[in-house]
Amino acid sequence: MAHFFKSRLFLISLVVVVVAATLPLYVSGYVLGLLTVAYYFGVFAMAWDLLFGFAGEVNFGPTFLIGVGAYTAGILNNQYGWSVYLCIVLGAMASVVAGFVLALPALRVRGPYFGLTTLVAVLMLQNFIVVFADLTGGEIGLTIPDVITIDAGANYWIALGFMTISAVILYGLSQSPVGLVLQASGQDPVQAGALGFNIVKHKLAAFVVSAFFSGLSGALLVFYFGTASVGTVVDVAVGVNVIVAAVLGGRRTVLGAALGAIFLIVAGEFLRPTGELATFIVSAVALLVVLFFPGGFLGAALSREARS
Amino acid sequence: MLAFQILIDGFAISALYALGATGFTLIFGVSGVLNLSHGAIMVLAAVAAWAAASTLHMNTYAGALVGVAVALVAAFATYFAVVQPIQKSRRIPNEEKEIFVLTGTLLWGIMIQELIAFFFTNNAKTVLPIVEGVVDIFGVRTPKNEIFTALVCCLVIGLLWLMVNRTRTGKAVLAASMNPRGVTLLGLELTSIYVVVWAIYGVLAGIAGVLLGMFLGVSSYSVGPLTASAFSIVVLGGLGSVSGSLIAAFVVGYLETLTAYLVSPAYRTIPALLLLVIVMYIRPQGLLGRR
Numbered sequence: 001m002a003h004f005f006k007s008r009l010f011l012i013s014l015v016v017v018v019v020a021a022t023l024p025l026y027v028s029g030y031v032l033g034l035l036t037v038a039y040y041f042g043v044f045a046m047a048w049d050l051l052f053g054f055a056g057e058v059n060f061g062p063t064f065l066i067g068v069g070a071y072t073a074g075i076l077n078n079q080y081g082w083s084v085y086l087c088i089v090l091g092a093m094a095s096v097v098a099g100f101v102l103a104l105p106a107l108r109v110r111g112p113y114f115g116l117t118t119l120v121a122v123l124m125l126q127n128f129i130v131v132f133a134d135l136t137g138g139e140i141g142l143t144i145p146d147v148i149t150i151d152a153g154a155n156y157w158i159a160l161g162f163m164t165i166s167a168v169i170l171y172g173l174s175q176s177p178v179g180l181v182l183q184a185s186g187q188d189p190v191q192a193g194a195l196g197f198n199i200v201k202h203k204l205a206a207f208v209v210s211a212f213f214s215g216l217s218g219a220l221l222v223f224y225f226g227t228a229s230v231g232t233v234v235d236v237a238v239g240v241n242v243i244v245a246a247v248l249g250g251r252r253t254v255l256g257a258a259l260g261a262i263f264l265i266v267a268g269e270f271l272r273p274t275g276e277l278a279t280f281i282v283s284a285v286a287l288l289v290v291l292f293f294p295g296g297f298l299g300a301a302l303s304r305e306a307r308s
Numbered sequence: 309m310l311a312f313q314i315l316i317d318g319f320a321i322s323a324l325y326a327l328g329a330t331g332f333t334l335i336f337g338v339s340g341v342l343n344l345s346h347g348a349i350m351v352l353a354a355v356a357a358w359a360a361a362s363t364l365h366m367n368t369y370a371g372a373l374v375g376v377a378v379a380l381v382a383a384f385a386t387y388f389a390v391v392q393p394i395q396k397s398r399r400i401p402n403e404e405k406e407i408f409v410l411t412g413t414l415l416w417g418i419m420i421q422e423l424i425a426f427f428f429t430n431n432a433k434t435v436l437p438i439v440e441g442v443v444d445i446f447g448v449r450t451p452k453n454e455i456f457t458a459l460v461c462c463l464v465i466g467l468l469w470l471m472v473n474r475t476r477t478g479k480a481v482l483a484a485s486m487n488p489r490g491v492t493l494l495g496l497e498l499t500s501i502y503v504v505v506w507a508i509y510g511v512l513a514g515i516a517g518v519l520l521g522m523f524l525g526v527s528s529y530s531v532g533p534l535t536a537s538a539f540s541i542v543v544l545g546g547l548g549s550v551s552g553s554l555i556a557a558f559v560v561g562y563l564e565t566l567t568a569y570l571v572s573p574a575y576r577t578i579p580a581l582l583l584l585v586i587v588m589y590i591r592p593q594g595l596l597g598r599r
Contacts, residue, residue: 058407105585109592111406112342116543117588119536120581127578187403236532240414247411280422287415290408291393294400 009302013255017164024153032156036224038265039159042258043166043217045245047210052243053252054174055206056186058111061118062214062242064102067125067234069095069215074142074228075135084146088219095215096208103207107200119236126234141229148223155224162220163258166213171254173209182206183252244286250296259297312446314562314569320454322561323461324519328534329541329553330465331512337485337548338505341409345386345417346513347534348424353379353514354521355424358433368438372518375435379514380507382420387506390416417531425528435521457519464515465554468508472550481505485548540584546597555595559583 024032048062073091076082082090102121109117129136136142149155173179185192185199193199222228232238241264249260264282271278293300328350335341357375360366366374390412394400400408437453444450472478484491484501492498520526520534541560545552560580568576587594 052407056403058410105589109588112410112547113543113588113592115410116539117585120540120584120588123536123577124581124585127575127581131575131578236536240418243411244415276422276426280419280426283415283418283422287390287412287419290412290415291390291397294397294404294408 009255013167017160020160021157024156029152032152034265034269035262036152036156036159037221038262039163039258040217040221040224041242041245041265042163042261043213044242045249045257045261046167046170046254047213047217048242049246049251049254049257050170050174050182051206051210052246053254054179054182054186055203056183057107057203057207058115059118059210060115060236060243061102061120061122061239063234063236063239064118064121064125065095065099065211065214066218066238066242067122067129067230068098068218069211070218070222070228070233071129071136071142072215073219074144074222077144077146077223078142079135081145084148084223088216088223091219091222092212092216095211095218098215099207099211100204103204107203107207122234122236122239126230126236129230129234137228139230141227141231144222144226144228146223147226148220158220159224162217166217167255167258170209170213174254178202178205244283248286248289248296250299250302253296253298253302256296256298263297309447310569312448314565316445316448316450316454317569318562318565320458320523321565322558323458324516324523325537325541325561326554326557327461327464327512327519328516329538329545329557330468330550331509331516332538333542333545333548333550333553334481334485334512335505335509336542337550338481339391339484339502340406341391342406342413342539343386343391343509344410344414344535344539345390345420346538347531347536348417348420349379349382349386349510349513350517350520350534351526351528351531352382352420352424353517354435354526355428355433357518357521358435359428361436368436371435372438375518375521376511376514379517380510383506383510383513384503386413386416387502417535421528421531428528430528432525432527433521434525435518437522453522457523460515460519464512468512471508477504481508540580543594544584544587546594549594549596552594552596 020035023035044062044066047065048059051057051059069091071091072094073087076090077084077087102118105117107114130138133139148158174182181192181197181202184195185197185202189199218233221233225232242261245260245264246257247260248263249258250256267282267285268278271281274281289296295303328346332343332346335343353375356378357371360374361368361371391409394405394408394412397405397408437451437456439452439456441452442449443452443455470478472482480491480496480501481504483494484496484498484505488498491501517526537560541556542553544560545554545556560583563580563583564576567579
């Protein structure tokens, strides 16, 4: 850890966060709104990377965890009018429970089977939301009466602060002995098990941590938007974006995932004038990165630094 | 009456699912690749057939052929531009190739989907059926097209079975799915077997796509659900097992038809998903899978 505080990565991150924190002083509310969403998205991607990059489990359903957190918080606020903060905490808790329930059957299987189990979880959640439309708002979406604040600057700072704290915790966890055991069990479960580590327990823990941050971020996002809908927090396409963000930024780096998420959202906005081709261009760029720089943005940068 | 209706409609849907999933499972069985651009290639075939018939004024047979040819080209493009570079890349560690193939083909599928939407809009398209009219089977008015779909699906799957079990090329494919290293030791080039498999896959996905376009119609929105349904059928049947996915296709097809007719079309996919979860829990390798 002490070594980390002297590393270049830490200094760069610190400078970036400080510069980002001063943005509300001189950029428009529009840019702030865009970045606010990007930061929450960054947390989704980092939480996913903990599971994939370290535990080696391909979770095709990040939006199951996100959606449970987001909808629990939204429904509690909509139905009972409980305070925003209580709803957010309960949303994150619900997501942890959902992560636990999903992990128990899912961790029995590996590789593509695990991926499919998590994908099915998303499709079930999606069906559930449509079927119980009275409670969830169905395909139209759920209106949420309360918001955290309407000030663009304050919302931006909350999102930035949340992403920074999440990044510190998730990155710290990934570099800790627990993270190393996770990495070992992801790469060679048999050998890691033979060394005496309880792989299932570690993976379950990774799942729960990932679920906690996904759910918390989902709940916060819902109170920022003032609405929860399948298209924004549950759809498989959203999950695909989370995965692309993490792979694009550099898997197994945690911080790269946030970078990838911010790039995806900002690039999508810059490409808006190209209309329907925006998604095509973003996917094509992502595919080229996957083919030619499999380490992602941060992976490429770090390996260059390591070489020099 | 309703029972016959379910029996007939369920059969057509199931046969179509089976055809769509066969190519998908074949590729996985032989080269370990899960092609997540599957749905996009099927929709591409249907849209190509539709465009050939409606804008180029070809007849329906020629249109269908164009659709299958386009799917074949798309399958080769998927293999040579996405899958092979990832498999040969030295920068990607071997144990991570699977996830890279998944991500790569997924992105490739999205690119195809977006191009279709850009050039042909998101609107649903129905390919003109090759045979028209309706016949009466046991009091059920059935479109001839539905019977045609089911027949073609069964015929193509039968031909595939003959090819795999009776021809030299087919036997090489079968051998490669059992033991790739053994095949190379016998002096067969694995890459050329892969090319054959992707060609078979392209033709199968093309036929399935064109038939789907005639039977139910497609739009660029169907890409995701099509990939997901092929994926779940294949996992249900056991990854890499062709006969397993045929059984699974009929189970899923009939479950969906039963739910749609007896409960509500809105709940159509739910029982199949539940079944999938249960099978994954009790028998993770699928119905006929080997581990």
